[in-house]
Amino acid sequence: MIWHKPDGTNISREEFDKQLDSIISRDSWIIDGNYQRTLETRIKACDTVFLFDLPTEICIEGALSRIGKKREDMPWFENELDPEFRQWIESFRANQLPEVYRLLEKYKNNREIVVFRTREQADKFIEKLV
Template structure:
């Protein structure tokens, strides 16, 4: 199997839930990029600090990293052994993101109180603006990395049950 994996995809697709399940099954430490980037007061850390923290993580022997952050995606791909892309339908992602409102999450340093219109638009634009870049990178690294693409939550559950029973 693998010891280093990244989980990427549209917000609301189920990345963090899948990451937790995979981490539990494989006994690998899990790191959330949102927790590295965001501060509890809703500000962000300096890019250099984020990059330093991320480099510390990728240099470790074992990890799962959950999150997109396109600026550092190729660097994470270079260090990982497995890539999981959650390419779920936008409608499913919108429902997933909306369902988190008002709930404490381990992958965010605060509780969202509303479904922000800008965030909603980013989700709706994800297939057009982000996925082509992601698929281009996956194509570049196929053969070098184990690549898994899931198109629904059912695909994720099928993978987990077939792989781990």
């Protein structure tokens, strides 16, 4: 977890970039999250991308299901779905997903790209690994 501070605020972009550079310079790493501003940097540095291209309704349900639960990526408990975050989810498909696919197309050589359109597809992928 590098973006969120325990008090619910975020680190600066400069500090985020510094920590990101440290992470992607390692031999192996996993980064979960969109962080669109640094997406190209991460795609260029990785060997595998897993994209969850799930329907908006499923993403909203997932966000709602996490309310009130302890999470490793957020050091506080959410009591409700933040309206701004809900709007971000609802507009993601139109506003951000096309850029994600553009970057995946641009960097598709020499890396594995796996797109899951359902949670069941992800579950089956993991079952094959075990």
